[in-house]
Amino acid sequence: MSSGGSLSFAQVTPVGRSAITTLVLVGEQVAEVVSSYFQPLGNKTLTDYPLRRIVFGKWIHPDGTFEELVVSRVADHQLEIHCHGGMVAVEAVAASLVKSGAKQLNWKELDQLQFGAELPYWKQAEQLLPQTTTTLSTQLVMEHAQGEVEQILQQVAKFKEAGQTQEVRQILKPYEGASQRGRHLIEPWNVVIAGKPNAGKSSLMNQLVGYQRAIVNQQPGTTRDVLRAQTVIHGWPVEFVDTAGLRQGEDAVEVAGVEMAKGQLSQADLVLWIHDLTDPWEAGRIEQIPHQQMLVIGNKADLTTEVPDWAQLVVSAQTSAGIDSLLELILETLVPGFGNPDFKVLFSEAMETKMREISI
Ligand SMILES: Nc1nc2c(ncn2[C@@H]2O[C@H](COP(=O)(O)OP(=O)(O)O)[C@@H](O)[C@H]2O)c(=O)[nH]1
Ligand SMILES: [Mg+2]
Structure with a gap:
């Protein structure tokens, strides 16, 4: 001491x-x-x-x-x-x-x-407990606080000593990229909803979070500020961001909203591009959208039976058809492999580095 x-x-x-x-x-x-x-x-x-x-x-x-x-x-x-x-x-x-x-x-x-x-790893995990907001994150942090990683490292050391490199690789593989995932059990994933005015972005956000949050209006360009709402998908905290439609607005407040939307897009973990199925598709438009990952969603499925090629999924923000599938698709995209028996998370980058080093 x-x-x-x-x-x-x-x-x-x-x-x-x-x-x-x-x-x-x-x-x-x-x-x-x-x-x-x-x-x-x-x-x-x-x-x-x-x-x-x-x-x-x-x-x-x-x-x-x-x-x-x-x-x-x-x-x-x-x-x-x-x-x-x-x-x-x-x-x-x-x-x-x-x-x-x-x-x-x-x-x-x-x-x-x-x-x-240097706090021992389990102590670092324990310190995160007050910040966990879902049962899943609390459970995973608890497993770490009880020494999950130490046990893995000991196991690996034994296999290494015995020259069993195949086993070492097998144990450590599920931990690749695991600290990125762990971070998002504490900090929500950031999902930005974008698309032309009137595509139904605000209506969709309300459906995704399950309550009225964003203002919905028939007049294009109603959502002037960036609106945020948090929800949980299978234990993962997700923050949705509703943006102003990306078009040249005439009034200054709206232009500021559009600029803000562009900034939000490049930072987002995922962009949901919403397109009105009754509007002609403009392939060129989404090419200009800065993003790390994007899902293209056709909305207003209640108005047409057409399922176009460009849409990864069609939904109706009015009738809520397809919303559950959309939530699943969002989670699969953000957390590939979640639900697999060997799905792992880590809560620090240092620990991931340590695991990588021990495998060599
Ligand atoms: N029929 C139908 N109308 C919708 C749907 N989603 C949104 N709308 C309507 O489209 C208009 C624009 O919706 P809004 O959510 O404000 O669009 P935003 O400008 O993209 O945020 C409103 O009148 C909504 O009621 C849908 O799935 N089906
Ligand atoms: Mg809106």
Whole structure:
């Protein structure tokens, strides 16, 4: 531990109201400082109790008022305080500690302090937990926090030692490109909906996210700002961006919207190009669209039975026909192989590099 003689602490439970709040304290003088406020029930002092024992008592503030709380020394220089979750009680305890020269950190900084500059991989994964927004992402982060990668690396080391390169390759293959995917379990995929005015982009976005968000209008060019809405497809967070139609608008507000749309397109993980099936197809138009990946979707399938060559899928944003297939197609395009039994994710690029290096 690199904290030296100083004392640091952090609240490790979420800030705000909760039943119990936990403070973790790290430093050589931890028992000494805490003992100056904490009086265990009975006659013993804190250090009379063995490590890991849960000790109930009173935290006596300088003004004589007190809180009842629980203290546990988890290691020689590490201690936990569990107190009532009310903000006031926690702040009062934190204030006493700060008064005694302790440094208040956030829990990430405290982890850093305990583990040095390089956090072990499982700890890095654990730190992502509060940022996960879907059951899938929480589950995958948990698997990593429990040491999935360490186990793989150990397995690989054994096969390597035995000269079984075929097995090494087999184990590591599913992890190729896996950190890109992992990033998008925390940060949503960015999918931009583009196409000519009136193609039905805003209507489609409403269908994709399942509620009215974008303004739909018969007057071309209604969507002037870039509108965003998040949804989840099979556990993957996806942010849809509804753009102004790409045409030369006469009024300045709309022109600004069009410029913004172009910027959004080149940054998007996926562009959905929406074309009205009752409009003649202009092949040249999509060639000018900056994009990394694009799906061309024919909309207003309720108005025609025609399924033209240019469309990868036809849908109706009015009747919602084809919307489920579109959601599937979007996910297949963004996360190829998702759902396969050997589908893997990683949560850091460094880990992917490490896996690549070990395979050589
Ligand atoms: N019949 C039919 N009309 C649609 C469909 N999708 C959108 N519309 C209509 O087309 C018009 C333009 O839709 P909107 O979503 O505002 O298009 P945007 O300009 O591309 O955002 C509106 O009147 C919608 O009700 C569809 O699938 N079928
Ligand atoms: Mg619109």
